[in-house]
Amino acid sequence: MIIVYIDHFDGRAIPASWETLGVGESLAEAIGSDTKAVVLGTGVEAIAQEALDFGAGEALLADEPMFEDFRPEVYAEALTQIVKDNDPEIVLFPTTSRSRELAGMLAVDLDTGLSPDIVDYELDGTVIVATRPIYAGKLLIKEINQAKRPQVLTTRSRAFPTPEKGAAAAGAVTRVELELGEPVTEVHGYKESAGGVTLADAAVIVSGGRGTSNNPALEPPAEITDEKEQEIWRAQQGFKLIGELAMVLGAAVGASRAAVDAGYIPYSNQVGQTGKVVSPDLYIACGISGAIQHLAGMRTAKTIVAINKDSDAPIFKLARFGVVGDLYDIVPALTEALGEKLGKG
Amino acid sequence: MNIIVCVKQTPDTAATLAVVDGKASWGNAPLVLNPWDEYAVEQALVTKEAEGGQVTALCLGPETAEEALKQALAMGCDEAVLIQDPAFESADSLVASRVLAAAIKKLESVDLAFFGKAAVDTDLGVTGPQVARRLGWPSLNLVAAISELDATAKTITVERLLEEGRQVVSGPLPAVVSVVKEINEPRYPSFMGIRKASKAEIPRWSAADIGLDGEIHPALTWPEILVPEKGGDEVEFIEGGDPAEIAGKLADRLIEEKVI
Ligand SMILES: Cc1cc2nc3c(=O)[nH]c(=O)nc-3n(C[C@H](O)[C@H](O)[C@H](O)COP(=O)(O)OP(=O)(O)OC[C@H]3O[C@@H](n4cnc5c(N)ncnc54)[C@H](O)[C@@H]3O)c2cc1C
Ligand SMILES: Nc1ncnc2c1ncn2[C@@H]1O[C@H](COP(=O)(O)O)[C@@H](O)[C@H]1O
Numbered sequence: 367m368i369i370v371y372i373d374h375f376d377g378r379a380i381p382a383s384w385e386t387l388g389v390g391e392s393l394a395e396a397i398g399s400d401t402k403a404v405v406l407g408t409g410v411e412a413i414a415q416e417a418l419d420f421g422a423g424e425a426l427l428a429d430e431p432m433f434e435d436f437r438p439e440v441y442a443e444a445l446t447q448i449v450k451d452n453d454p455e456i457v458l459f460p461t462t463s464r465s466r467e468l469a470g471m472l473a474v475d476l477d478t479g480l481s482p483d484i485v486d487y488e489l490d491g492t493v494i495v496a497t498r499p500i501y502a503g504k505l506l507i508k509e510i511n512q513a514k515r516p517q518v519l520t521t522r523s524r525a526f527p528t529p530e531k532g533a534a535a536a537g538a539v540t541r542v543e544l545e546l547g548e549p550v551t552e553v554h555g556y557k558e559s560a561g562g563v564t565l566a567d568a569a570v571i572v573s574g575g576r577g578t579s580n581n582p583a584l585e586p587p588a589e590i591t592d593e594k595e596q597e598i599w600r601a602q603q604g605f606k607l608i609g610e611l612a613m614v615l616g617a618a619v620g621a622s623r624a625a626v627d628a629g630y631i632p633y634s635n636q637v638g639q640t641g642k643v644v645s646p647d648l649y650i651a652c653g654i655s656g657a658i659q660h661l662a663g664m665r666t667a668k669t670i671v672a673i674n675k676d677s678d679a680p681i682f683k684l685a686r687f688g689v690v691g692d693l694y695d696i697v698p699a700l701t702e703a704l705g706e707k708l709g710k711g
Numbered sequence: 712m713n714i715i716v717c718v719k720q721t722p723d724t725a726a727t728l729a730v731v732d733g734k735a736s737w738g739n740a741p742l743v744l745n746p747w748d749e750y751a752v753e754q755a756l757v758t759k760e761a762e763g764g765q766v767t768a769l770c771l772g773p774e775t776a777e778e779a780l781k782q783a784l785a786m787g788c789d790e791a792v793l794i795q796d797p798a799f800e801s802a803d804s805l806v807a808s809r810v811l812a813a814a815i816k817k818l819e820s821v822d823l824a825f826f827g828k829a830a831v832d833t834d835l836g837v838t839g840p841q842v843a844r845r846l847g848w849p850s851l852n853l854v855a856a857i858s859e860l861d862a863t864a865k866t867i868t869v870e871r872l873l874e875e876g877r878q879v880v881s882g883p884l885p886a887v888v889s890v891v892k893e894i895n896e897p898r899y900p901s902f903m904g905i906r907k908a909s910k911a912e913i914p915r916w917s918a919a920d921i922g923l924d925g926e927i928h929p930a931l932t933w934p935e936i937l938v939p940e941k942g943g944d945e946v947e948f949i950e951g952g953d954p955a956e957i958a959g960k961l962a963d964r965l966i967e968e969k970v971i
Contacts, residue, residue, distance in 0.1 A: 435878075442844065463852070463853055463872075463874060467837070467840040470808075470837030470840045474841050479805055479930025480837060482834075482837055483834065483836075495934070499834065499939075500735070501722070501728045506937045508936070510931065551851075553879070554868070555879055639746075640892055648965070648970050669968070682946045682948075685946045689949050695954040
């Protein structure tokens with residue numbers, strides 16, 4: 367049997383969970399097994415139901431007030447009990463902050479290996495030969511857990527397809543009863559919940575770098591006299607253009623570290639080695655030079671478009687399409703062209 | 712407070728990686744203190760400066776890793792220990808977490824153990840939570856701020872940086888805290904610090920020293936390391952008389968290639 371953990375937030379499944387479920391279903395088919403989706407939470411029965419729609423053979427649901435908010439020690443204890451009761455060959459998680467931690471704890475509880483953030487796999491009998499990026503994606507490593515069971519892995523967002531929602535869900539939701547110890551931590555709530563498309567899930571990302579601040583023609587308002595503040599103001603005009611392009615494409619907005627460090631945009635938008643690692647279908651880099659640490663975060667994008675004034679910028683070595691030009695000219699023109707051609711103009 | 716910080720040595724992030732004799736090779740690129748761990752060291756030092764006590768840096772690694780510990784000492788850590796044993800050579804996270812948890816236990820009455828978000832070589836990002844699980848301590852992972860630390864009541868409140876926002880969590884000490892870069896700005900080692908560190912004798916601990924003799928079995932093996940295939944095609948530069956023409960052509964190419 368294959369257990370797939372479904373991560374969720376605020377009553378909705380994290381889309382990457384369905385990709386993981388799809389991996390579970392492919393593996394189950396190949397080794398002649400079945401999938402059980404695990405949903406832990408409060409008021410999350412609909413998510414268990416949805417897991418069946420996405421093809422899970424069964425959905426194990428633990429719906430308790432104590433799972434109201436994610437606490438790793440509580441979730442790990444619950445999941446360990448469920449896994450022990452079911453004795454699966456494989457346990458899969460989507461690579462999210464929560465699930466990565468949970469997978470690590472489960473591996474400790476069961477004294478088994480963990481392969482986080484895999485991007486590909488082959489099967490050797492029932493043994494998974496997993497491929498995962500190391501050195502920020504500069505290399506790939508193949509990894510096997512021959513010695514211990516279950517095999518525990520997390521799958522990178524957007525590295526695997528989302529399965530079709532089937533019309534005839536054959537499985538059923540099973541409620542599981544658990545006996546858990548006292549939790550040690552307490553969650554007090556959330557600050558600055560982010561809206562919009564999250565970077566990890568985005569199919570398209572439009573990113574801006576230091577080049578966003580480079581438009582001498584822009585005259586900052588008179589009350590901004592500080593040079594640094596003027597630079598930030600200019601960059602924000604650039605990011606406004608980037609935001610408009612993102613809007614037409616239903617894209618998320620990313621940034622280089624130079625843009626983040628200079629205060630143009632929050633850290634949560636940073637792509638790269640010390641920011642988010644993303645694999646969108648399309649990545650449009652505007653005014654980003656393509657430093658190795660930036661490439662580390664986006665090199666697996668299917669198609670990369672670079673817009674840069676400097677034809678020698680390293681980003682062009684990785685890009686599929688390039689425009690040598692000023693982002694202040696090209697980005698709004700592209701927004702307009704795509705708006706027309708995609709019928710949203 | 713008795714504070715631990717776990718640090719790893721990694722190749723510089725600007726290194727070009729290749730595969731030589733089936734192993735990862737970074738050529739002449741320097742080995743450095745794992746960049747994420749600089750934030751962990753800084754937070755350990757800030758905490759000590761506020762609460763008193765001492766900071767011990769722990770590293771599981773080869774002989775060269777002494778340099779990473781010296782960097783931690785130069786920044787201001789009081790003690791450093793290099794854990795080294797042939798038994799740990801092909802450590803996976805299962806082994807590394809076991810070793811670090813055993814070393815932390817040996818140090819006794821620890822209040823806080825700081826970790827980085829991930830090691831930039833293996834990109835695992837699980838060792839902190841795994842050590843917490845082994846010790847039975849709260850795992851405060853991806854911490855972007857410590858909003859409260861009460862040494863008397865022995866409690867801590869932090870903000871964890873999750874995809875959806877900052878989760879505010881509190882728990883008892885001792886605890887494991889894995890930090891992200893938002894939490895601070897790491898200091899540069901002072902001249903005095905560098906001098907002190909260069910003279911420091913860093914003790915070595917073996918498997919036997921931390922009570923793990925003869926019972927270490929990694930779960931994972933690594934049959935192959937590869938260089939990812941290059942993006943394939945050369946860049947196709949889109950040219951034209953004015954921005955509108957260029958943008959129009961680019962949009963057409965993206966649609967033709969079914970990118971959008
Ligand atoms: C340990 C470590 C970790 C790091 N982690 C990250 C990370 O996670 N993410 C990251 O991005 N970086 C990271 N960096 C920083 C990285 O090395 C680069 O400094 C950074 O990516 C540069 O950002 P940039 O491309 O925006 O700026 P620059 O390198 O300054 O490039 C700006 C580009 O904009 C172009 N330009 C200027 N004006 C215009 C205009 N009007 N129109 C079009 N183009 C224009 C220029 O030609 C230039 O190519 C890290 C560095 C270190 C040492
Ligand atoms: N060999 C090691 N020695 C000491 N600390 C380590 C070691 N490996 C990992 N760590 C710590 O665990 C964190 C997460 O690493 P990882 O889970 O390997 O990505 C790092 O930032 C370090 O703080």
